[in-house]
Amino acid sequence: MPSFIDEAIIDIAAGNGGDGVVSFRHEKYIPKGGPDGGDGGKGGSIYFQADANYNTLYHLRYKKKFAAPVGERGSKSNQHGKSGQDITIKVPVGTIIAGHISGAEQRIDLHTDGQTVLIAKGGNGGKGNARFANSTQQRPTKSTPGKPGEALVASLELKLLADIGLVGLPNAGKSTLLADLTTANPKIGSYPFTTLEPNLGVAHYYDREVVIADIPGLIDGASTGKGLGDQFLRHIERTKLLFHVLSLDPNEGDMWQRYVVIEKELSSFNIELSQKSTMVLLTKVDLVDTQTVEQAIKLFSRKGIRVIERDILSEENALEILKQALAIIDTEKQNAPKEEIAEIVPTYTLQTLPQRFAKRPRA
Numbered sequence: 441m442p443s444f445i446d447e448a449i450i451d452i453a454a455g456n457g458g459d460g461v462v463s464f465r466h467e468k469y470i471p472k473g474g475p476d477g478g479d480g481g482k483g484g485s486i487y488f489q490a491d492a493n494y495n496t497l498y499h500l501r502y503k504k505k506f507a508a509p510v511g512e513r514g515s516k517s518n519q520h521g522k523s524g525q526d527i528t529i530k531v532p533v534g535t536i537i538a539g540h541i542s543g544a545e546q547r548i549d550l551h552t553d554g555q556t557v558l559i560a561k562g563g564n565g566g567k568g569n570a571r572f573a574n575s576t577q578q579r580p581t582k583s584t585p586g587k588p589g590e591a592l593v594a595s596l597e598l599k600l601l602a603d604i605g606l607v608g609l610p611n612a613g614k615s616t617l618l619a620d621l622t623t624a625n626p627k628i629g630s631y632p633f634t635t636l637e638p639n640l641g642v643a644h645y646y647d648r649e650v651v652i653a654d655i656p657g658l659i660d661g662a663s664t665g666k667g668l669g670d671q672f673l674r675h676i677e678r679t680k681l682l683f684h685v686l687s688l689d690p691n692e693g694d695m696w697q698r699y700v701v702i703e704k705e706l707s708s709f710n711i712e713l714s715q716k717s718t719m720v721l722l723t724k725v726d727l728v729d730t731q732t733v734e735q736a737i738k739l740f741s742r743k744g745i746r747v748i749e750r751d752i753l754s755e756e757n758a759l760e761i762l763k764q765a766l767a768i769i770d771t772e773k774q775n776a777p778k779e780e781i782a783e784i785v786p787t788y789t790l791q792t793l794p795q796r797f798a799k800r801p802r803a
């Protein structure tokens with residue numbers, strides 16, 4: 441069963457701590473000054489943060505390595521080295537991060553917008569020799585090196601929720617539309633049932649991302665198992681908007697009848713699905729004259745059904761479709777009842793107990 445999962449594997453390295461240094465005061469008239477070697481700075485740490493502005497892990501597809509800067513070495517006059525800056529990697533809400541984190545294999549679910557977790561701690565800076573002075577040792581020559589930063593390979597997994605679902609008869613042009621609007625590269629064929637498994641694509645409208653799911657074509661009787669049946673409809677149950685993809689090719693028979701077949705199948709499968717916001721997307725407009733397109737648009741408009749044509753040759757038209765779709769999706773999101781998110785308290789088992797809390801046996 442295909443599932444809409446976006447994945448990324450990234451290398452993460454927190455910064456090493458800077459070394460502490462050995463130095464002695466050089467002042468006029470004080471030939472043997474005391475120790476003044478400063479501590480090293482802390483290495484930068486790396487965090488993950490859930491951010492509702494992201495929908496996919498797309499931005500991590502090409503940047504796979506994150507290394508936080510190291511801490512600087514200490515210097516004389518008790519100057520501490522500068523700490524390396526922390527890095528925060530933003531991911532969509534719902535991302536699950538797995539890896540060897542804080543000394544244990546963990547899976548962390550970033551379920552809430554803004555939730556931040558430390559994934560790799562920067563190394564502490566070493567101590568300068570000034571720290572080692574005491575009553576018996578007034579000119580210590582000892583300093584310690586910075587500690588290494590934590591490093592790991594983190595695998596990220598995100599169950600993608602599509603914003604838009606494409607429904608329609610086989611051969612209507614659903615996969616063509618997905619390929620047109622998104623970066624996906626689905627199989628397209630001049631025969632029914634080209635698509636056998638759902639495809640997912642991400643469309644970009646300026647700085648917005650829209651996730652679109654293309655599913656196999658439905659036929660009369662799909663809800664009772666005909667054709668590929670309704671087995672894929674559940675993939676689009678949680679979308680905010682359906683594009684009912686409807687071909688204007690006159691060789692495919694009466695357009696209105698074809699429209700009704702799909703709407704009937706949707707309501708037989710799940711009445712909520714048929715009540716979802718829907719926009720009819722007219723395809724293959726290049727096969728008919730403009731009058732036919734206008735008539736089709738009028739027909740749906742009169743019935744209060746949202747409708748738009750898709751001209752595969754026009755980039756402007758693609759943007760207009762996405763613009764209208766986003767307006768509907770945003771309204772849907774605003775009107776959706778707020779899901780109550782239970783506060784999830786992290787629980788540690790013996791296996792996942794972070795090292796810093798674990799009692800170590802005395803040597």
Ligand SMILES: Nc1nc2c(ncn2[C@@H]2O[C@H](COP(=O)(O)OP(=O)(O)OP(=O)(O)O)[C@@H](O)[C@H]2O)c(=O)[nH]1
Pocket residue numbers: 608609610611612613614615616617627628629630631632633634635636655656657658723724725726727750752
């Ligand atoms: N002339 C023309 N042909 C189109 C257009 N859109 C799609 N097609 C063609 O229609 C055929 C079916 O396209 P697909 O995108 O595979 O259709 P589908 O709805 O995904 O079909 P299934 O996966 O079988 O459900 C292909 O031969 C496409 O090239 C269009 O706007 N104009």
Ligand SMILES: [Mg+2]
Pocket residue numbers: 614615616627628634635654655656657
């Ligand atoms: Mg297809």
